[in-house]
Amino acid sequence: MKPEFEKIVEPAEHSFTAKVVTRASRPLLSQAWHYHPELEICLTVKGRGRRFVGNHISEYEEGELVMFGPNLPHGFTTDVYGSQIVVQMTSDFLGEVFFERPETHVIRNLLNASRQGLEFSGTTKKKSRQIMQKMLHETGLPRLLLFLELLHVLATSTEVSPICSKEYAHGFDVKEMGRIKVVYDHIMENFTQPVSIKEVADKLSITEAAFYKFIRKHTRKTYTQIINEFRINYAAKLLMSTEKSISEVCFDSGYNNISYFNRKFKQLMGKTPAVFRSLYQ
Structure with missing residues (x-):
C-alpha cells in the first residue's frame, strides 16, 4: 500500500494555503500516511501522538514545529483530540525565479534542506507560532508578508535539526514507502x-x-x-x-x-x- 497522494486545492484568492486542521483521533498510520508536491509547515497547537516522516518515527506533542519538503511522506497518528496550523505552498508560489534572487538565498537553502524534513525548537517555535496565528486572520498582502517573515525566521534559525538522513531524502521511493506503512501499521497493532x-x-x-x-x-x-x-x-x-x-x-x-x-x-x-x-x- 503506497502513501496516499493528497491533492491540495489552493483558494483562488491566495497563492498558498494556511489553515487549522483538527481531528478527534487518527490512531492508524493507514489513515494518515500521505505525500504531496507542496512544501508544508506544521505547528501542533493541541494534541500529542506519534509522528512518521519518511523512515523516521518519533513522538510529538503540543508546540512541535516541523517542515516537510515536496513529496516527503509523512503522517501524524493520535488517539486524542488534536489541532494543528498547517501552511502549504509550492516551491514556485511566487514565481519560478523569486527564490533565486540574492536577497532570498537563505530561504532557498531552507527549501532545499526541507527535503529531509526539519524540526525546530526553542525561541523559533515561539516566534513562528505568533506569526502563524496572525496569518490565519489576514488576507492579501499582509498575509503574504507574514508568510515571508515566517520563512525568514525559519531560514535564519540555528534551532533546527533534520528529521531524515540525506541518503533517504535523495533515494525516496513511493512504492517502497507504501510497504513500510504496512510494517508500521502491523507494529502499531501488535x-x-x-x-x-x-x-x-x-x-x-x-x-x-x-x-x-x-x-x-x-x-x-x-x-x-x-x-x-x-x-x-x-x-x-x-x-x-x-x-x-x-x-x-x-x-x-x-x-x-x-x-x-x-x-x-x-x-x-x-x-x-x-x-x-x-x-x-
Missing part, C-alpha cells in the same frame, strides 16, 4: 504481543531473510530496534499516566523480562524506569 517476523513478512509477500534486508535498507534500523522504540515509548506513557508497578508496565508493554526491559528503557530514554517516573512526578 507491539505489545510477541514479535512474529514471519507474520509481517507474509504481509509483504517476501521471505523473512528478504524482510530483514528490506527493513535495514529503508529504516537504517533492525526490526527489533523499531519494536523496542514502540514498546519503550508506550511504557513511558504508562509510567506517567498510571499507578502501575514497573513490573506491570514491563509486561503490559510487551516484555517478559524485567532486567531486559530496564536495560532497554535506560538505553532509549537515558534513565531507568524508576528514575523516569520519579522525575515526572
